[in-house]
Amino acid sequence: MPPRSEASGLVIDDLSRSFGQTRALASATLRLYPGEIHSLVGENGSGKSTLIKILSGVLSPDSGTLIWEGDAPQLGSPSSAQGAGIATVFQETLIVPEMTVRENIYLGTDRIFRYGHRKGEELAGARQALSDLGLDGLDLDRPMWTLSLAERQLTTVARAMIRPWRLLILDEATSALDAQQRDRLFEYLRFAREQGKSVLFTSHRMDEVLGLADRITVLRQGATVGTMPVAQASRRGILSLMSGRADVTDVADVVSAEKGLDRRGESERQQSPPQRPVLRVEELTLRATAKPISLEVRAGKILGLAGLEGQGQVEFVECLCGLRRPADGRALVLNDNGESRSVRGYRAANRMGVRYVPRDRRYEGLFGPLSVFDNFAVTLWSELNQFGLLRRQQARKRYQQFADSSRLVAASPKRPISVLSGGNQQKVLLGRWIAMRPRVLVVNDPLRGVDHNTKEELYRLFRRLAADGVAIVFLSTEIVELLTLTDQIAVFHEGSLVAMLPTEVSSDTDVVAAMFGADRQHDDRQHGGANG
Amino acid sequence: MTDSSPITATDGSLEQAPATGQPGSSTSRKVAAAVAANFTTALPYVLVPVLYVLSLIFIPGYFSKVSIISLLILASLLGLASLGQTMTIIAGGIDLSIPSVIGLSDIIVTQLYYKGWSLPVIFLLIAAIAIVIGAISAISSVLLHVHSLITSFGMSLVVSGIALEFSNGAVTGAVPGWLTSSVSVIGKTGPIPIPSIIIVWAVASVLAVAFMRLTRIGRETYALGANSVAAKMAVVRSTWILIVVFAISALCAAMVGIFFAGYSGIPDPTVGQPYFFLTITAVLIGGTSLLGGRGGYQRTVMGALIVAELTTLLVGVGFNSSFQELALGILVIALCSTYGREIKIAAKI
Numbered sequence: 001m002p003p004r005s006e007a008s009g010l011v012i013d014d015l016s017r018s019f020g021q022t023r024a025l026a027s028a029t030l031r032l033y034p035g036e037i038h039s040l041v042g043e044n045g046s047g048k049s050t051l052i053k054i055l056s057g058v059l060s061p062d063s064g065t066l067i068w069e070g071d072a073p074q075l076g077s078p079s080s081a082q083g084a085g086i087a088t089v090f091q092e093t094l095i096v097p098e099m100t101v102r103e104n105i106y107l108g109t110d111r112i113f114r115y116g117h118r119k120g121e122e123l124a125g126a127r128q129a130l131s132d133l134g135l136d137g138l139d140l141d142r143p144m145w146t147l148s149l150a151e152r153q154l155t156t157v158a159r160a161m162i163r164p165w166r167l168l169i170l171d172e173a174t175s176a177l178d179a180q181q182r183d184r185l186f187e188y189l190r191f192a193r194e195q196g197k198s199v200l201f202t203s204h205r206m207d208e209v210l211g212l213a214d215r216i217t218v219l220r221q222g223a224t225v226g227t228m229p230v231a232q233a234s235r236r237g238i239l240s241l242m243s244g245r246a247d248v249t250d251v252a253d254v255v256s257a258e259k260g261l262d263r264r265g266e267s268e269r270q271q272s273p274p275q276r277p278v279l280r281v282e283e284l285t286l287r288a289t290a291k292p293i294s295l296e297v298r299a300g301k302i303l304g305l306a307g308l309e310g311q312g313q314v315e316f317v318e319c320l321c322g323l324r325r326p327a328d329g330r331a332l333v334l335n336d337n338g339e340s341r342s343v344r345g346y347r348a349a350n351r352m353g354v355r356y357v358p359r360d361r362r363y364e365g366l367f368g369p370l371s372v373f374d375n376f377a378v379t380l381w382s383e384l385n386q387f388g389l390l391r392r393q394q395a396r397k398r399y400q401q402f403a404d405s406s407r408l409v410a411a412s413p414k415r416p417i418s419v420l421s422g423g424n425q426q427k428v429l430l431g432r433w434i435a436m437r438p439r440v441l442v443v444n445d446p447l448r449g450v451d452h453n454t455k456e457e458l459y460r461l462f463r464r465l466a467a468d469g470v471a472i473v474f475l476s477t478e479i480v481e482l483l484t485l486t487d488q489i490a491v492f493h494e495g496s497l498v499a500m501l502p503t504e505v506s507s508d509t510d511v512v513a514a515m516f517g518a519d520r521q522h523d524d525r526q527h528g529g530a531n532g
Numbered sequence: 533m534t535d536s537s538p539i540t541a542t543d544g545s546l547e548q549a550p551a552t553g554q555p556g557s558s559t560s561r562k563v564a565a566a567v568a569a570n571f572t573t574a575l576p577y578v579l580v581p582v583l584y585v586l587s588l589i590f591i592p593g594y595f596s597k598v599s600i601i602s603l604l605i606l607a608s609l610l611g612l613a614s615l616g617q618t619m620t621i622i623a624g625g626i627d628l629s630i631p632s633v634i635g636l637s638d639i640i641v642t643q644l645y646y647k648g649w650s651l652p653v654i655f656l657l658i659a660a661i662a663i664v665i666g667a668i669s670a671i672s673s674v675l676l677h678v679h680s681l682i683t684s685f686g687m688s689l690v691v692s693g694i695a696l697e698f699s700n701g702a703v704t705g706a707v708p709g710w711l712t713s714s715v716s717v718i719g720k721t722g723p724i725p726i727p728s729i730i731i732v733w734a735v736a737s738v739l740a741v742a743f744m745r746l747t748r749i750g751r752e753t754y755a756l757g758a759n760s761v762a763a764k765m766a767v768v769r770s771t772w773i774l775i776v777v778f779a780i781s782a783l784c785a786a787m788v789g790i791f792f793a794g795y796s797g798i799p800d801p802t803v804g805q806p807y808f809f810l811t812i813t814a815v816l817i818g819g820t821s822l823l824g825g826r827g828g829y830q831r832t833v834m835g836a837l838i839v840a841e842l843t844t845l846l847v848g849v850g851f852n853s854s855f856q857e858l859a860l861g862i863l864v865i866a867l868c869s870t871y872g873r874e875i876k877i878a879a880k881i
Binding site: 347350356365366367374377385 | 746747748749751752754755758759761762763764765766767768821825826
């Protein structure tokens with residue numbers, strides 16, 4: 001490997017960045033040498049994306065040192081980062097669907113009055129980049145929307161490649177690629193390494209990390225917890241660093257304490273007769289390339305859904321509540337007589353008792369200008385009306401019931417909901433459906449941005465609902481939440497269900513391992529391909 | 533964090549703040565903020581009497597029953613035309629077809645009555661046409677995923693085309709005498725010495741406010757306008773709501789067209805043209821937000837009164853119509869900027 005000096009390459013020390021109360025990046029440290037391929041790994045929310053956004057000029061750091069090629073660059077905007085020789089391929093495939101492949105590749109290189117490049121140059125450059133990626137045959141004049149997801153992703157890589165880069169950042173840029181396309185891309189990256197260029201990449205596939213990187217840096221909760229040469233790294237070692245196995249005792253204690261707390265409730269539950277299934281998923285296929293999913297959720301049970309970003313768990317939830325049609329298979333809701341009806345459309349699913357609490361509170365849940373009461377009661381009026389006239393008295397009664405039982409902190413139901421804390425807003429959004437007696441409650445990351453105490457209250461709320469016989473499907477990005485609350489955890493990887501972990505006997509390392517597609521003995525739907 | 537508003541950190545605790553003995557400064561700041569918030573909320577209600585007093589001062593001999601009645605007739609026409617507009621705006625849309633529906637209705641009444649049709653039949657026909665027009669604006673907006681600004685504007689062109697074709701350049705028409713007296717300053721409603729349009733407006737206002745507050749559709753209209761995505765997630769009947777509010781809007785416009793016919797007695801397809809912007813002006817001055825989900829018809833009633841008073845005042849002191857528009861424009865901007873502020877202050881307390 002080429003000689004390493006601090007004067008060249010990238011030096012990051014103690015970099016931090018907060019969003020309001022949340023510290024996305026607390027203390028990131030990273031050394032990246034010329035001629036090195038470096039992998040950045042960490043769980044969701046560990047700060048990888050924030051660090052990458054800082055390096056590509058999308059965000060600015062709050063404090064810390066960032067030195068690139070010997071001096072502190074002004075990375076105030078994406079174009080200034082590109083000017084400094086840093087090109088980034090982002091996680092989301094950022095394309096303009098109506099423009100052609102060539103135009104998408106040269107997007108952003110135009111000057112004000114004329115194109116930055118002649119058309120001939122552009123064609124040659126684009127063709128060269130795409131052929132390096134194994135897309136020789138791609139018609140450069142095709143509109144972008146006609147391309148497959150993998151082709152789009154490669155086009156965004158090509159867009160970075162045609163820039164004069166000395167540091168290429170790939171943020172989950174391989175998620176849609178098949179093995180062959182991936183190998184081709186890696187070949188190109190290794191070739192660039194020989195020329196003294198640097199590559200920083202993130203991937204949810206452990207085999208890619210171990211197969212491509214020279215060194216690996218692990219982030220956890222916004223801080224660097226270790227950097228190691230790949231020769232000294234093992235799959236297990238990295239996973240435990242990521243999940244914080246060093247201080248896993250704390251997490252485990254919390255979890256077991258939580259479980260202990262819940263024992264009483266559980267034993268009460270056990271005394272009641274075994275509940276019948278209320279939700280059945282039959283051979284449901286999320287993507288053409290994924291394996292069909294079959295499972296059952298019984299009344300009173302909480303099924304957790306886990307997975308790294310974009311592995312199919314969100315699509316699964318959307319299929320359950322009728323917002324999305326599966327590629328194949330179906331979801332069925334069973335009524336009290338055991339008759340089943342398949343989920344077709346959001347409204348129909350809702351009528352069958354599948355109530356959905358979406359992920360994005362502000363955009364999908366809250367009616368900002370309306371009062372707490374109006375936000376709560378909006379779903380009730382379909383039941384509580386007589387010839388279209390509201391039965392306010394009943395609605396108020398239900399509100400009072402709910403506010404008492406959930407310990408809702410709101411001085412007056414007449415205040416706008418926007419003055420409540422995130423946790424209390426979430427209570428109202430849940431209450432909206434709880435008051436409608438759900439059969440299946442599907443919640444998408446409901447504890448996001450909720451403070452610790454309110455989280456505890458919401459845990460209790462979910463447990464009480466389950467005890468009342470509601471089946472809960474609980475998607476979360478926080479493994480601790482899943483271990484604390486659910487009965488079983490379904491782990492998704494690349495659109496397939498790769499593991500069904502009984503929470504009782506599972507640890508966070510088990511879940512993380514399954515999220516990366518690792519082998520699991522509990523796993524009977526074995527996921528053959530991805531192994532490190 | 534995209535999901536929590538910046539004020540969340542202060543939640544619950546701040547309600548208890550005075551009781552738990554916070555420093556006086558923060559309490560007084562809160563009081564000041566509350567006063568400011570209530571002041572801007574109350575502003576249209578304050579402006580109505582203030583403008584009236586100004587008219588009394590600046591227009592000699594203004595204090596008379598005739599001048600009050602004529603002011604109220606003016607406000608009634610605008611208020612009725614803005615009734616459905618308020619609802620479409622609260623639902624997150626806007627109805628630009630009001631002037632042409634007024635014109636069409638004016639033509640139909642004057643022409644068909646002239647031809648000897650019976651009045652109930654004419655009214656039923658107009659109502660049916662209005663409902664269809666409103667429904668088309670709403671349904672096409674939903675099906676084509678186009679804002680109702682565009683679909684209702686398209687409908688407006690279609691309807692004025694039909695009105696012009698139907699009037700065929702006719703300059704003669706007829707209206708029943710009671711219709712003329714219903715918008716006349718000396719008109720009576722039964723024994724009450726007030727022209728019936730004012731009574732109609734008063735009754736319609738009470739019904740409209742009750743509709744928005746006490747019915748399922750009313751509440752769901754606010755939800756839809758506040759956040760259409762969340763409304764979908766809460767299974768609010770978005771399409772049905774839009775059809776209802778746009779139909780109401782067209783019905784109100786049709787009613788105003790009928791009154792206009794009584795006013796002039798001759799067919800005029802362009803009679804509604806000033807209402808293109810005036811209805812929106814009345815809604816905005818009242819304090820209903822164009823963003824949807826916020827406001828109410830009680831505020832538009834004030835808005836209509838303010839517009840009528842301001843127009844009367846400016847005419848009374850001798851300003852021409854171009855100056856009236858200028859003044860209305862300034863008033864809209866000035867008032868709406870204070871309403872925008874009110875939201876932030878209210879959120880901070």
